[in-house]
Amino acid sequence: MALQGKRATISDIAKRAGVSSATVSRVMSNPSYPVKPALRKRVLDAASQLNYKPNIFSQMLKGSSSREIGVIIPSITNPFYAQLVSAVERECLERGYTPIFCFSQNSPELETRHLEMLERKQVEGTLLSCVHLNDAFLADISARTPAFVLFDQTYPGYEGDSVSFDFFGGGCLATKYLLECGHRDIAFISGPIDRYSRRQYFDGYKHALKDAGLRFNNRRVVLFNDDIENASSEYDYHCGQELASLLLSSEYLPDAIVAVNDMIAIGAIRKLEQEGVHVPTDISVVGFDNIAISSLVSPALTTIDQPAVETGRLATRILLDRIENKPVEQGQIILQPSLVERESVRKVHRKVRR
Amino acid sequence: MALQGKRATISDIAKRAGVSSATVSRVMSNPSYPVKPALRKRVLDAASQLNYKPNIFSQMLKGSSSREIGVIIPSITNPFYAQLVSAVERECLERGYTPIFCFSQNSPELETRHLEMLERKQVEGTLLSCVHLNDAFLADISARTPAFVLFDQTYPGYEGDSVSFDFFGGGCLATKYLLECGHRDIAFISGPIDRYSRRQYFDGYKHALKDAGLRFNNRRVVLFNDDIENASSEYDYHCGQELASLLLSSEYLPDAIVAVNDMIAIGAIRKLEQEGVHVPTDISVVGFDNIAISSLVSPALTTIDQPAVETGRLATRILLDRIENKPVEQGQIILQPSLVERESVRKVHRKVRR
DNA sequence: TATGCAATAGAAAACGATTACTATATTCGC
DNA sequence: GCGAATATAGTAATCGTTTTCTATTGCATA
Numbered sequence: 001m002a003l004q005g006k007r008a009t010i011s012d013i014a015k016r017a018g019v020s021s022a023t024v025s026r027v028m029s030n031p032s033y034p035v036k037p038a039l040r041k042r043v044l045d046a047a048s049q050l051n052y053k054p055n056i057f058s059q060m061l062k063g064s065s066s067r068e069i070g071v072i073i074p075s076i077t078n079p080f081y082a083q084l085v086s087a088v089e090r091e092c093l094e095r096g097y098t099p100i101f102c103f104s105q106n107s108p109e110l111e112t113r114h115l116e117m118l119e120r121k122q123v124e125g126t127l128l129s130c131v132h133l134n135d136a137f138l139a140d141i142s143a144r145t146p147a148f149v150l151f152d153q154t155y156p157g158y159e160g161d162s163v164s165f166d167f168f169g170g171g172c173l174a175t176k177y178l179l180e181c182g183h184r185d186i187a188f189i190s191g192p193i194d195r196y197s198r199r200q201y202f203d204g205y206k207h208a209l210k211d212a213g214l215r216f217n218n219r220r221v222v223l224f225n226d227d228i229e230n231a232s233s234e235y236d237y238h239c240g241q242e243l244a245s246l247l248l249s250s251e252y253l254p255d256a257i258v259a260v261n262d263m264i265a266i267g268a269i270r271k272l273e274q275e276g277v278h279v280p281t282d283i284s285v286v287g288f289d290n291i292a293i294s295s296l297v298s299p300a301l302t303t304i305d306q307p308a309v310e311t312g313r314l315a316t317r318i319l320l321d322r323i324e325n326k327p328v329e330q331g332q333i334i335l336q337p338s339l340v341e342r343e344s345v346r347k348v349h350r351k352v353r354r
Numbered sequence: 355m356a357l358q359g360k361r362a363t364i365s366d367i368a369k370r371a372g373v374s375s376a377t378v379s380r381v382m383s384n385p386s387y388p389v390k391p392a393l394r395k396r397v398l399d400a401a402s403q404l405n406y407k408p409n410i411f412s413q414m415l416k417g418s419s420s421r422e423i424g425v426i427i428p429s430i431t432n433p434f435y436a437q438l439v440s441a442v443e444r445e446c447l448e449r450g451y452t453p454i455f456c457f458s459q460n461s462p463e464l465e466t467r468h469l470e471m472l473e474r475k476q477v478e479g480t481l482l483s484c485v486h487l488n489d490a491f492l493a494d495i496s497a498r499t500p501a502f503v504l505f506d507q508t509y510p511g512y513e514g515d516s517v518s519f520d521f522f523g524g525g526c527l528a529t530k531y532l533l534e535c536g537h538r539d540i541a542f543i544s545g546p547i548d549r550y551s552r553r554q555y556f557d558g559y560k561h562a563l564k565d566a567g568l569r570f571n572n573r574r575v576v577l578f579n580d581d582i583e584n585a586s587s588e589y590d591y592h593c594g595q596e597l598a599s600l601l602l603s604s605e606y607l608p609d610a611i612v613a614v615n616d617m618i619a620i621g622a623i624r625k626l627e628q629e630g631v632h633v634p635t636d637i638s639v640v641g642f643d644n645i646a647i648s649s650l651v652s653p654a655l656t657t658i659d660q661p662a663v664e665t666g667r668l669a670t671r672i673l674l675d676r677i678e679n680k681p682v683e684q685g686q687i688i689l690q691p692s693l694v695e696r697e698s699v700r701k702v703h704r705k706v707r708r
Numbered sequence: 709t710a711t712g713c714a715a716t717a718g719a720a721a722a723c724g725a726t727t728a729c730t731a732t733a734t735t736c737g738c
Numbered sequence: 739g740c741g742a743a744t745a746t747a748g749t750a751a752t753c754g755t756t757t758t759c760t761a762t763t764g765c766a767t768a
Contacts, residue, residue, distance in 0.1 A: 009754055020718045025756060034715055056474055057414035058754035061723045077440050077646075079587075082431045089430075089457055098471065101455050103443055117452060120410055233433075233646050266650060273652070292431075292587050293647050296620060298627070363724055374748045379726055388745055412724035415753045 008050035017046040028054065060122075069319060070118035070126040072102045072111060073152070077232045079291040080308050081129075084152065087312030088127065095320050099127075108132050115141055125319045129153045131195070147322040151315035153197055161322065161331040163315040167197045170304045170337035171204020172211075174258050174286045177302075177339055179212050182348030183256035183284055187220040189243040189268060190260035191236065198260055201288065205258050220254055222246050233263050240267020248275055253283055256345070262287035262294045262303055269299070269344065280346035290340050299343035307335055362404035371400040382408065414476075423673060424472035424480040426456045426465060427506070431586045432617075433645040434662050435483075438506065441666030442481065449674050453481075462486050469495055479673045483507045485549070501676040505669035507551055515676065515685040517669040521551045524658045524691035525558020526565075528612050528640045531656075531693055533566050536702025537610035537638060541574040543597040543622060544614035545590065552614055555642065559612050574608055576600050587617050594621020602629055607637055610699070616641035616648045616657055623653070623698065634700035644694050653697035661689055 010028070014021040019039060026033040027043040035043075046052075060066055071088055073081045085101060092099045100123065102114035111131050118126055125147030132138060135155065142148040142160050150162040178186050188205050190198060202221075209216050224239045224246075240263065247253065247268075259265035265287035269279045279285055279299055287294060287303035294301040314333055321328045364382070368375040373393060380387040381397040389397075400406075414420055425442055427435045439455060446453045454477065456468035465485050472480055479501030486492060489509070496502040496514050504516040532540050542559050544552060556575075563570050578593045578600075594617065601607065601622075613619035619641035623633045633639055633653055641648060641657035648655040668687055675682045 010756095011754080021755080022719080022757080023717060025754095026717090029756080036716070039717085053473065055415070055754050056476055057411045058723090059756080060411035061409070061415055061725090061754080062756045063723070064756085075440070076430065076443075077433070077436045079431070079433065079436075082433075082436050086429070086431050086457065098454065098475070100452065103440070119407065121452070122410055237646075237650055270650065270652070292591075293650075296591055296624065296647075297650070298624070298652055364726095365724080375725080376727075376749080377747060379724095380747090383726085390746065393747085409724050412753090413726080415724080415755095416726050417753070418726090 007055075008047075008052045009055070010052075012050055013043060013046045013052055016050065017042040019043060028052075065124060066122060067097045068121065068123045069097055069099050069147075069316075069323075070102065070114070070121075070123045071099045072104055072114050072118075072127070073129045074104050074106045074131060075232065076101070076103055079233065079293065080289050080306065081152075083292075083308035084312040087309040088316045091313050091316040091320070097124075097320060104129075104131055106131050108134075112137075119144065125149070125323050127151055127315050127319055130155060147319050149315050149319045149322070151311055153195055156196055161318050161328070163311050163318065163333045163335065165197070165306055165311070165335045166337055167200035168204040168207070170288060170306070171201040171206075171258070172208045173204075173337050173339055174288065174304050175205045175208035176212075178256045178258065178284060178286060178345065179208065179214075181256075181284065181345055184214065185217075185220065185254040186256045186258060187222060187247060187254040188258050188260075189222045189224075189240070189247070189264060191223070191239050191264065192225050193223065193260075201260060219250070236261060236263035237267035237270075240264035240269075241271040242267075244268035244271035244275075248272070248277070253277065255348070256284035257286070259285060259287050262289040262291045262301060265301055265303070265344075266293065266297055269297075269301075280344050284345040286345055294340075295342065302342045302345045303340050304337045305340050306337065310335060361409075362401075362406045363409070364406075366404055367397060367400045367406055370404065371396040373397060382406075419478055420476060421451045422475065422477045423451055423453050423501075423670075423677075424456065424468070424475075424477045425453045426458055426468050426472075426481070427483045428458050428460045428485060429586065430455070430457055433587065433647065434643050434660065435506075437646075437662035438666040441663040442670045445667050445670040445674070451478075451674060458483075458485055460485050462488075466491075473498065479503070479677050481505055481669050481673055484509060501673050503669050503673045503676070505665055507549055510550055515672050515682070517665050517672065517687045517689065519551070519660055519665070519689045520691055521554035522558040522561070524642060524660070525555040525560075525612070526562045527558075527691050527693055528642065528658050529559045529562035530566075532610045532612065532638060532640060532699065533562065533568075535610075535638065535699055538568065539571075539574065539608040540610045540612060541576060541601060541608040542612050542614075543576045543578075543594070543601070543618060545577070545593050545618065546579050547577065547614075555614060573604070590615060590617035591621035591624075594618035594623075595625040596621075598622035598625035598629075602626070602631070607631065609702070610638040611640070613639060613641050616643040616645045616655060619655055619657070619698075620647065620651055623651075623655075634698050638699040640699055648694075649696065656696045656699045657694050658691045659694050660691065664689060 010024045011021045013024045023035060024043050027035055027040050076082055076085065088099055104111040104114060108131055126145050127149050129152035130150055131153060138155055148160060150158055154162045154164040175186060188202060193199050193202055206216050222243050224242050257268065259268060265285050269285055272279055272283060277283055287301045290303045290305035294303050318328055318331060364378045365375045368378045377389060378397050381389055381394050430436055430439065442453055458465040458468060462485055480499050481503050483506035484504055485507065492509055502514060504512055508516045508518040529540060542556060547553050547556055560570050576597050578596050611622065613622060619639050623639055626633055626637060631637055641655045644657045644659035648657050672682055672685060
């Protein structure tokens with residue numbers, strides 16, 4: 001392999017093989033065009049001698065597709081997104097695409113910056129877990145991008161392709177389960193309810209309470225409002241500890257807690273245990289996400305499963321199908337929550353509902 | 355914003371503004387070239403009316419730099435790599451580069467495939483946590499890539515830039531700490547010792563034992579040999595459980611365990627507790643990695659810190675400095691281990707060494 | 709023996725931006 | 739007021755590939 005300073009071009013090969021550059025191009029990338037076997041061999045030999053690698057920018061300029069997609073998520077240290085990203089990558093790999101992952105850190109400015117970068121790079125499509133709450137902005141972007149799928153964090157009333165999750169149903173399910181287990185005084189703990197998903201989850205909680213004929217007690221909603229844009233597990237964990245402290249300082253403890261995510265639940269449980277309040281004996285907790293750790297902590301966390309892999313896979317499929325102009329059976333998917341029963345909830349008295 | 359089917363080119367703008375395309379180019383991307391204010395304004399207006407976005411492929415073809423780098427790691431669901439990736443991204447963002455993340459799943463074939471893809475894309479540099487154990491291969495790649503830095507998993511005797519970790523020292527440190535705490539019968543548990551890093555860690559363990567005048571007992575080395583290429587946390591966790599079972603089935607339990615990583619340690623602890631063996635009362639455990647969860651489990655894991663953020667940051671800096679031909683003070687960095695004392699090790703009797 | 713079509717290959721025109729040359733018009737130093 | 743330097747803008751070449759035209763064969767059909 002001759003590695004002179006510069007990389008060999010198609011005309012270097014042409015010269016060496018004694019043919020025109022058109023012929024070289026046809027040998028290299030148009031298998032259907034007839035070229036005499038002898039010539040073809042000469043070209044192939046010359047190419048390998050010169051260690052020829054086509055210049056991708058030139059090919060792109062001539063209009064071939066880059067097979068790159070952009071993927072924007074809030075944070076990769078959040079295990080939910082790590083799993084999601086893993087699924088996206090696998091799907092892309094199978095279909096010959098390269099994903100470019102970007103992390104918005106829950107910052108609209110960063111999200112915009114990444115979106116602009118992806119547009120500059122002329123990716124063929126974008127997958128976005130969106131932290132913008134701006135309708136016009138989204139319309140703008142999705143019009144400009146060849147293909148565009150919202151996932152995880154979607155936008156209420158968004159008309160385009162999306163793979164979202166029934167957060168409302170999730171909030172309901174978690175709360176109803178606690179009610180069924182005989183708990184009545186159920187608190188809700190969360191970081192800032194900024195995102196749509198959290199609001200929905202909270203609404204689900206309230207709905208389930210109301211549905212059970214219980215009045216909603218605002219003092220049982222404990223929020224940790226901190227506008228540090230930080231989506232790390234550690235942060236959520238500490239947030240959970242903080243929230244548990246707040247709860248511990250109230251007049252009396254609730255029967256149970258609905259936490260807005262697993263990490264917060266785990267942080268809260270840890271703090272409670274530290275203060276001598278045992279889970280689930282003294283208080284029950286249900287989380288949300290079903291990240292890997294949740295089954296590994298003690299007590300293992302009862303939680304609502306949010307299917308990260310499924311979300312990533314479906315969203316990627318829709319996006320790639322759009323890019324390739326394949327028919328998309330369903331452009332708007334809403335994944336349903338399911339309960340994962342483990343050890344953090346105590347059944348006070350059986351109260352089976354039909 | 356007029357969005358006709360095709361995107362506007364530089365000559366569309368030239369036509370609309372009544373100037374030559376050279377002038378447009380100079381206005382758009384050569385601020386130092388003098389252009390009359392009136393003309394400049396005409397060009398700028400035309401550009402914004404046509405919503406002009408330069409064609410990046412054309413720019414690349416003319417030799418401007420892509421400011422893209424490739425980053426290959428085994429798996430993103432491993433929290434150590436998630437943190438590392440996060441640091442790489444941050445560093446890239448600051449310096450205006452776009453990282454393309456690829457996951458090798460510990461498969462040399464996939465690693466090769468990704469490396470080839472990155473070469474095709476003509477990235478300006480590559481960061482690799484390498485699963486190949488092939489010298490020639492590495493030499494080949496690093497010669498072909500404009501800039502190349504090995505990190506995390508490096509290669510013994512590798513001459514190029516690298517940011518690695520003193521795994522041997524880590525194994526020593528973990529073992530010595532247990533010895534200092536008064537433990538004598540110390541087991542080593544691990545998944546397959548395939549990677550260089552694991553072998554080194556294991557060697558450190560043996561060295562510390564020998565150094566303390568203890569004979570190395572091969573029956574205290576418990577390995578889980580499974581060539582499933584799976585680097586997920588869940589897998590390691592189950593691997594840890596399996597290893598603990600193996601240990602439990604031996605004639606009598608060791609005093610302490612050195613685990614090859616945190617996830618395996620956590621899995622083992624969980625299994626031990628399930629079988630009524632309490633950590634650290636009955637047996638002590640020290641992990642390796644210091645992933646976020648390790649401080650959150652109960653008992654909190656005593657472990658060796660492997661600085662993920664530092665590794666990612668330093669490796670990226672070296673790579674980008676090379677790309678930009680800045681002087682690199684130190685091309686080969688070996689990060690040192692440090693012990694994080696938490697709750698999973700019991701001090702049998704104080705035996706202070708100087 | 710024309711005629712037409714497939715096989716084969718080269719010349720040259722794209723793709724869109726940058727930039728090395730030119731070519732004017734100004735302006736400056738003296 | 740004259741040559742030299744500078745400001746300003748256009749022409750055309752260039753980056754490396756693909757692809758549309760052409761052009762020449764060879765061969766089968768009528």
